[in-house]
Amino acid sequence: MAAAAATATAIFELDPRKETDLDAVVEEIVRLEKKIFPKHESLSKSFHDELRKKNSGLMCLKITNGGEGAEIAGYVMYSWISSLCASITKLAVKENHRRQGHGEALLRAAIQKCRTRKIQRVCLHVDPTRTHAVSLYRKLGFQVDELIAHYYSPERNAYRMYLEFNDD
Numbered sequence: 001m002a003a004a005a006a007t008a009t010a011i012f013e014l015d016p017r018k019e020t021d022l023d024a025v026v027e028e029i030v031r032l033e034k035k036i037f038p039k040h041e042s043l044s045k046s047f048h049d050e051l052r053k054k055n056s057g058l059m060c061l062k063i064t065n066g067g068e069g070a071e072i073a074g075y076v077m078y079s080w081i082s083s084l085c086a087s088i089t090k091l092a093v094k095e096n097h098r099r100q101g102h103g104e105a106l107l108r109a110a111i112q113k114c115r116t117r118k119i120q121r122v123c124l125h126v127d128p129t130r131t132h133a134v135s136l137y138r139k140l141g142f143q144v145d146e147l148i149a150h151y152y153s154p155e156r157n158a159y160r161m162y163l164e165f166n167d168d
Contacts, residue, residue, distance in 0.1 A: 009073070009102070011109045014051065014058040025060065026051070028072045036092045050089075055080050059109050061093070061102050073097040076106040078114065078122075086114040088124040091133070103136055111140065111163065120165050125151060125158040137161050 014025060050056055056079040064070040074093035080086040088110060093103045114122050126133050128147070142161040151158030 008064045009105075010062050010064075011059055011105060012062065013113070014060055025072060029058075029060070029075055032072065032075070032092055032094060033090075036095075037090075050077065053079065056089075057110070057113060059106060059113070061106055063097065074102050074106055076110045078110045080114065080117060080119055083118060084120045086117070086119045086122045088122060091124075099132075103133075104140070107136065107140060115165060122163045122165075124161050126161060127152060127156055128159050129156075134159065134161075 014022070051058060056077065058075060058077045060072050061074040062070050063073045071094075074097060075090065076088065076092075077090040078086055078088050088107070091103060091107060091110075093106070111122060122142075123145075124137065124142070125148070126137060128134060140163065142163045145160040145162050148158045148160055150156070
Protein backbone atom coordinates (compact mmCIF):
# COMPACT_ATOMS: atom_id res chain seq x y z
CA MET A 1 0.00 0.00 0.00
CA ALA A 2 1.43 3.41 -0.97
CA ALA A 3 1.84 6.13 1.64
CA ALA A 4 -0.37 9.20 1.28
CA ALA A 5 1.35 12.20 -0.27
CA ALA A 6 2.18 14.91 2.23
CA THR A 7 0.42 18.26 2.08
CA ALA A 8 2.38 21.41 2.81
CA THR A 9 1.27 25.01 3.13
CA ALA A 10 3.33 28.15 2.80
CA ILE A 11 2.51 31.84 2.99
CA PHE A 12 4.63 34.10 0.83
CA GLU A 13 4.58 37.77 -0.09
CA LEU A 14 4.20 38.35 -3.78
CA ASP A 15 6.88 40.76 -4.92
CA PRO A 16 6.22 41.87 -8.51
CA ARG A 17 9.87 42.87 -8.92
CA LYS A 18 11.22 39.45 -7.90
CA GLU A 19 8.50 36.90 -8.66
CA THR A 20 9.55 34.70 -11.56
CA ASP A 21 6.09 33.20 -12.03
CA LEU A 22 4.17 36.47 -11.49
CA ASP A 23 1.72 36.19 -14.39
CA ALA A 24 0.68 32.64 -13.49
CA VAL A 25 0.20 33.52 -9.80
CA VAL A 26 -1.78 36.68 -10.59
CA GLU A 27 -3.89 34.77 -13.12
CA GLU A 28 -4.76 32.18 -10.46
CA ILE A 29 -5.62 34.93 -7.95
CA VAL A 30 -7.79 36.74 -10.51
CA ARG A 31 -9.74 33.52 -11.16
CA LEU A 32 -10.27 33.14 -7.43
CA GLU A 33 -11.26 36.81 -7.10
CA LYS A 34 -13.89 36.47 -9.84
CA LYS A 35 -15.31 33.34 -8.26
CA ILE A 36 -15.60 34.69 -4.70
CA PHE A 37 -16.50 38.37 -5.02
CA PRO A 38 -19.42 40.00 -6.86
CA LYS A 39 -18.37 41.84 -10.00
CA HIS A 40 -18.68 45.31 -8.44
CA GLU A 41 -16.43 44.26 -5.49
CA SER A 42 -13.83 42.44 -7.54
CA LEU A 43 -10.35 43.78 -8.20
CA SER A 44 -9.83 41.28 -11.01
CA LYS A 45 -9.52 43.98 -13.68
CA SER A 46 -7.08 46.08 -11.64
CA PHE A 47 -4.97 43.48 -9.83
CA HIS A 48 -1.79 44.28 -11.75
CA ASP A 49 -2.26 48.00 -11.02
CA GLU A 50 -2.80 47.31 -7.32
CA LEU A 51 0.38 45.24 -7.15
CA ARG A 52 2.45 48.02 -8.69
CA LYS A 53 1.55 50.47 -5.93
CA LYS A 54 4.41 51.07 -3.51
CA ASN A 55 2.03 51.18 -0.54
CA SER A 56 0.35 47.80 -1.04
CA GLY A 57 1.16 44.19 -0.34
CA LEU A 58 -0.19 40.81 -1.32
CA MET A 59 0.41 37.60 0.58
CA CYS A 60 -0.58 34.23 -0.85
CA LEU A 61 -1.16 30.84 0.69
CA LYS A 62 0.18 28.03 -1.46
CA ILE A 63 -0.79 24.43 -0.80
CA THR A 64 1.38 21.68 -2.20
CA ASN A 65 -0.28 18.28 -2.47
CA GLY A 66 2.62 15.88 -2.77
CA GLY A 67 2.90 14.79 -6.38
CA GLU A 68 -0.28 16.58 -7.46
CA GLY A 69 1.33 20.01 -7.78
CA ALA A 70 0.62 23.26 -5.97
CA GLU A 71 -2.25 25.72 -5.91
CA ILE A 72 -2.94 29.16 -4.50
CA ALA A 73 -5.58 28.46 -1.84
CA GLY A 74 -6.02 32.03 -0.66
CA TYR A 75 -4.62 35.53 -0.44
CA VAL A 76 -4.74 38.72 1.56
CA MET A 77 -4.18 42.18 0.10
CA TYR A 78 -3.39 45.17 2.25
CA SER A 79 -2.30 48.77 1.85
CA TRP A 80 -1.02 51.44 4.13
CA ILE A 81 -2.36 54.95 3.77
CA SER A 82 0.23 56.44 6.09
CA SER A 83 2.71 55.23 8.67
CA LEU A 84 -0.16 55.17 11.15
CA CYS A 85 -2.92 53.28 9.36
CA ALA A 86 -3.25 50.22 7.12
CA SER A 87 -6.23 48.61 5.48
CA ILE A 88 -6.98 44.98 4.69
CA THR A 89 -8.55 45.34 1.26
CA LYS A 90 -9.10 41.65 0.42
CA LEU A 91 -9.03 38.34 2.21
CA ALA A 92 -10.10 35.27 0.26
CA VAL A 93 -9.77 31.51 0.62
CA LYS A 94 -10.96 28.95 -1.92
CA GLU A 95 -14.18 27.31 -0.82
CA ASN A 96 -12.71 23.82 -0.53
CA HIS A 97 -9.96 25.13 1.79
CA ARG A 98 -12.16 27.14 4.16
CA ARG A 99 -12.67 26.39 7.85
CA GLN A 100 -9.11 24.99 8.08
CA GLY A 101 -7.35 28.02 9.56
CA HIS A 102 -5.98 29.37 6.27
CA GLY A 103 -7.84 32.70 6.45
CA GLU A 104 -6.61 33.21 10.00
CA ALA A 105 -3.03 32.38 8.98
CA LEU A 106 -3.17 34.86 6.09
CA LEU A 107 -4.70 37.59 8.25
CA ARG A 108 -2.11 37.05 11.00
CA ALA A 109 0.68 37.28 8.42
CA ALA A 110 -0.69 40.57 7.04
CA ILE A 111 -1.13 41.98 10.55
CA GLN A 112 2.46 41.03 11.39
CA LYS A 113 3.68 42.70 8.20
CA CYS A 114 1.82 45.87 9.22
CA ARG A 115 3.38 45.71 12.69
CA THR A 116 6.87 45.58 11.16
CA ARG A 117 6.00 48.82 9.37
CA LYS A 118 5.19 50.41 12.76
CA ILE A 119 1.56 50.88 11.76
CA GLN A 120 -0.69 51.67 14.72
CA ARG A 121 -4.10 50.69 13.34
CA VAL A 122 -5.39 48.19 10.80
CA CYS A 123 -8.89 48.72 9.38
CA LEU A 124 -11.17 46.65 7.16
CA HIS A 125 -14.74 46.50 5.93
CA VAL A 126 -16.90 43.38 6.08
CA ASP A 127 -20.49 42.52 5.29
CA PRO A 128 -22.19 41.80 8.67
CA THR A 129 -23.95 38.80 7.11
CA ARG A 130 -20.58 37.11 6.55
CA THR A 131 -20.65 35.80 10.10
CA HIS A 132 -17.61 33.51 9.76
CA ALA A 133 -15.50 36.44 8.57
CA VAL A 134 -16.78 38.72 11.34
CA SER A 135 -16.01 36.00 13.90
CA LEU A 136 -12.47 35.61 12.55
CA TYR A 137 -11.82 39.34 12.75
CA ARG A 138 -13.17 39.51 16.30
CA LYS A 139 -11.04 36.50 17.27
CA LEU A 140 -7.92 38.41 16.20
CA GLY A 141 -8.94 41.50 18.17
CA PHE A 142 -10.76 43.61 15.60
CA GLN A 143 -13.58 45.75 16.96
CA VAL A 144 -16.57 47.20 15.16
CA ASP A 145 -16.13 50.93 14.67
CA GLU A 146 -19.46 51.54 12.94
CA LEU A 147 -22.06 50.13 10.60
CA ILE A 148 -21.92 51.84 7.22
CA ALA A 149 -25.26 51.68 5.43
CA HIS A 150 -25.27 50.83 1.70
CA TYR A 151 -21.46 50.36 1.63
CA TYR A 152 -21.40 47.53 -0.92
CA SER A 153 -24.73 48.23 -2.61
CA PRO A 154 -28.15 49.67 -1.71
CA GLU A 155 -29.04 46.37 -0.01
CA ARG A 156 -25.66 45.59 1.59
CA ASN A 157 -24.09 47.29 4.56
CA ALA A 158 -20.62 46.93 6.04
CA TYR A 159 -19.00 46.97 9.41
CA ARG A 160 -15.91 49.12 9.55
CA MET A 161 -13.64 47.25 11.92
CA TYR A 162 -10.26 48.12 13.36
CA LEU A 163 -7.38 46.62 15.29
CA GLU A 164 -5.36 49.02 17.39
CA PHE A 165 -1.77 48.28 18.38
CA ASN A 166 -1.05 49.71 21.80
CA ASP A 167 2.69 49.12 21.85
CA ASP A 168 4.53 51.48 24.12
